[in-house]
Amino acid sequence: MAEIQQQGGGDEGGKKRAKKGSTKVDMTPMVDLGFLLLTFFVMTTTLAKPQIMEINMPVKPKERDQQNELKASNAMTVLLGSDNRIFYYKGLHQPAEGIIPQLEESNWSAKGIRQTLLTETRANPKLVVLIKADETSSYKNLVDILDEMSITGTQKYAIVELDNADAGLLRNAEKGGAQ
Template sequence: MAEIQQQAAGSHKGSKRRAKKMSTRIDMTPMVDLAFLLLTFFMLTTTFAKPYTLELQMPVKDVETPVAQSGAMTIILGKGHQVHYFFGLNAPKDKTIAAPELKTTTFAADGIRQVLLQRHQQQPKMVVLIKPSAESKYQDMVDILDEMSITHQQKYALVKITQDDLTLIKPKSL
């Protein structure tokens, strides 16, 4: 463990007698062993963080599900992390339905999340149609899917953007 080593005292004639110089040497081997034992113990007993995954259930291929005009909300992912949305469907060929009122927001906490929460309170069985545009980024898609999970939306779908939707957002993105 530790030992004290003494130096031999020389003969000094006629001088004062000096105190013996003591030198200590500490053996660090047991402390290093203990450190590695503790390190090994904590490495083996910890649990690693599990990655968070979003589970999606995909519908059957080539089967279209009709969506009611009153029960739909369309979200268009635009350029510059902008989120365009309107309530209902964009059906310009149907003259009985008025053109949708397009609104623009962001992914901030007071943006699309608040819109989804308010609409979900008004209409719990709402279907959200998500349409990414060519200018949107992959991160926008991840963010909107996170918002669907946060706001507990039961039904949402990724839909291809149509030319009618592009003409609807064209004045907004200039």
Template sequence: MAEIQGKADSGGKGGKKRAKKMSTKIDMTPMVDLAFLLLTFFMLTTTFAKPNVMQLTMPVKKDDNTEDTKIKNSQAMTIILGKDNKAYYYFGMNTPNDKTVPKPELKVTNFSADGIRKVILTRKSQQPEPIILIKPSDESKYRNMVDILDEMNITNQKKYALVKVSKDDLALIKDSAL
């Protein structure tokens, strides 16, 4: 605690008495003890930030006997992740060998709430259960992949798949020059 030490009276001359000057010495030990107790208390009672993870369900490994899942052209929506944070999308399938299916109209957007999220929500209102094919290109960034998976989670999209981008899709981007 605080300790006050008095100065010894020198006896000296008589006469007017002056107030004794006291020196103060503060003992810091209890305050340091209290600081460490508080620090220990808050360290032990706090909860650390838990990492945010997204649950992904991976398909079983494909055998030679199993065939690819067929998707209706009316249900499909393809999103191609391009360079410079662009997302190209079209509705339906890009099958240039099938002459009965028209060539899809390629559109471009970004990863904002007014971009790809709005497109996905509009598609969900038109087609109750769309199947979204996500095709990352070699020029896309890892961040774009995380962003599109976040959009699938935000829009509560039930069916989506990560698919390798085909040469036909890359040719479609190159031809459109968007």
């Protein structure tokens, strides 16, 4: 509280002077008010909301017979490698049948993988993009390729586990450039 302290004193020399008091202001209520306002604004402020992307995952069929087979003409595989490198090939990699695809390297620019996805989805509306990330690829690259799917309007894509055949293709491409 604000208080005024007065000093007692008599008249000196018969002169009457106005009493001068020193003022001392207690700042405790002001500090309390400041903290209350700070708490109010912190609690009512909306912080940056996380941006999310909706991914609908299909239900796994109970039997292998219920799975739909993907035609090689409707498939495109994107391989995410180390050091922000990205490779892709058209069709399916079927080493048992002697089908080894031509692996091509791309980049993350608008003229890179985005242009490739736009061209392929326009040419084939039934295109399914299989995304396969290597253990050495970064999580950022996976998020970036999902963003590219959204930007290009690719309707059908799947995140698939990298098999040994594709891992071998990826290792060869990373060592000596795209095949």
